Amino acid sequence: MTTRHASCSCGQIRVTCEGDPVRISMCHCLACQQRTGSVFGVQARFKREHVTLGGETSTFVRTGDSGGRSTFHFCPTCGSTVWWEFDAAPELIAVAYGAFADPSLPPPTVSVYEERQHPWTVMPTLDVEHIH
Structure with missing residues (x-):
């Protein structure tokens, strides 16, 4: 079974995920753009029972365009958002893709909220034969 480790920039928050993610997605909503400082957010969702969380977090609760609430956990020292929970899917933990700092992650x-996608961004072309 694959074990993946994610952390904030300073290393105070640590997340360990066992197995493969349930889903890896790009979100183009304006809130993710503001949260990440990028043109989209990328998350890997794991079943809660496969995730071990460590470190002290501060939280921010946001109501999304769909009306659902998400609780974001970020580092009070360096400010990195590392993981979040969805009221609508309490069995899942979403981990910020970049927090893994692992180019081998699938x-x-x-891709969601594509109506807000910057026109120069594209979904990756999936070459299944070369994905490890």
Whole structure:
């Protein structure tokens, strides 16, 4: 079974995920753009029972365009958002893709809020033969 480790920039928050993610997705909503400082957010969702969380977090609760609430956990020292929970899916933990700092993590297969996508961004072309 694959074990993956994620952390904030300073290393105070640590996340360990066992097994493969349930889903890896890109979100183009304006809130993710503001949260990440990028043109989209990327998350890897894992079943809660496969995730071990460590470190002290501060939280921010946001109501999304769909009306659902998400609780974001970020580092009070360096400010990195590392993981979040969804009221609508309490069995899942979403981990910020970049927090893994691992180029071997599979690419996203889902893209949401594409009506807000910057026109120069594209979903990766999936070459299944070369994904490890």
